[in-house]
Amino acid sequence: MALDVESPGILFPGQGAQAVGMGKWLCEQYPDARRRFDAASEVLGYDLASLCFDGPAEKLNLTEFCQPALFVVGIAAADVLATLRPELIQSIKAAAGLSLGEYTAVCFAGGMKFEDAVRVVQRRGEAMQAASNVVGSGMASVVGLDLEKVQSVCDQAREEGEVLRPANLLCPGNIAISGHLSAIDRVEPIAAEAGAMKVIRLTVAGAFHTSLMQSAVEKLAEALDQIEITDMRIPVYSNVDGKPHTKASEIKDLLSRQVVNPVLWEASVRQMMDDGIEGFIEAGTGKILQGTLKRIKRKTPMEGFGDG
Numbered sequence: 001m002a003l004d005v006e007s008p009g010i011l012f013p014g015q016g017a018q019a020v021g022m023g024k025w026l027c028e029q030y031p032d033a034r035r036r037f038d039a040a041s042e043v044l045g046y047d048l049a050s051l052c053f054d055g056p057a058e059k060l061n062l063t064e065f066c067q068p069a070l071f072v073v074g075i076a077a078a079d080v081l082a083t084l085r086p087e088l089i090q091s092i093k094a095a096a097g098l099s100l101g102e103y104t105a106v107c108f109a110g111g112m113k114f115e116d117a118v119r120v121v122q123r124r125g126e127a128m129q130a131a132s133n134v135v136g137s138g139m140a141s142v143v144g145l146d147l148e149k150v151q152s153v154c155d156q157a158r159e160e161g162e163v164l165r166p167a168n169l170l171c172p173g174n175i176a177i178s179g180h181l182s183a184i185d186r187v188e189p190i191a192a193e194a195g196a197m198k199v200i201r202l203t204v205a206g207a208f209h210t211s212l213m214q215s216a217v218e219k220l221a222e223a224l225d226q227i228e229i230t231d232m233r234i235p236v237y238s239n240v241d242g243k244p245h246t247k248a249s250e251i252k253d254l255l256s257r258q259v260v261n262p263v264l265w266e267a268s269v270r271q272m273m274d275d276g277i278e279g280f281i282e283a284g285t286g287k288i289l290q291g292t293l294k295r296i297k298r299k300t301p302m303e304g305f306g307d308g
Helices: 025-031 031-044 048-054 063-084 086-091 101-108 112-136 147-157 187-193 212-224 248-258 263-272 288-296
Strands: 008-011 094-097 137-143 166-170 174-180 199-201 279-281 300-307
Touching: 008 101, 025 048, 025 063, 025 112, 031 063, 031 112, 031 166, 048 063, 063 101, 063 248, 063 279, 063 300, 086 288, 094 101, 094 263, 101 112, 101 248, 112 212, 137 166, 137 263, 147 174, 147 187, 166 263, 166 288, 174 212, 174 279, 187 199, 212 248, 263 288, 279 288, 288 300
Parallel strands: 008 094, 008 279, 279 300
Antiparallel strands: 137 174, 137 199, 166 174
């Protein structure tokens, strides 16, 4: 189904959407996509296309590799869409991205040059991986509970000196928690008793969007200071506050804070709808964000592009 609305928004996925083979169809069919991969490889210092197309999955899943890979696939998908359906891309009124995907959204909206964004995303992935290596930590999705109950589960599972908090507020009934692995290990029986359908461990390196990522903030701020960030042509809805932003100074601060703040994804999507966005296209790989949209407002017009 082709997206046919007057005021569409574009969404970009974050870590967790990655899969070996992503971007391959785009590059085989469209030279513009391949050029993005080649340009990114020059910046990164390794063959990004080979990693995305052939893996191994163990390497692609590492934060320092996964984040640049997802960023480039998202931008490449948007490039191809601009060629195939220029009227759709020209009509897009707003953008958002889940965690790492917010950088893709900012680049799409004109806030960063592509090569600069690749450098920053690489630094972000490295800094978050380094922070993750300090202590055993991770994330898990709690399915079937509201925020109040998820908070209560975290409070019960967390012991003194541990971090455990709701971190990704994705959609009704799907909230990711983040913190020390020792605390996450206690969650499943507590969540089940509270009525959760299931608890799913996420394939991420550490406790993203918590205070355990604080050491990454300074490194990320330094990386952002080294590039030019400009005002954006369309608003990007921030994970930190769920609000639209176009000013370079605002988005720069929010991107620095994002790694230690919860991701307000449901709030962002609802605000986009309240502001007049009638439907969405998910550019990149996977269908995770389309899944969240169905839980937020089931009949929302949506489609994905990037996997063929």
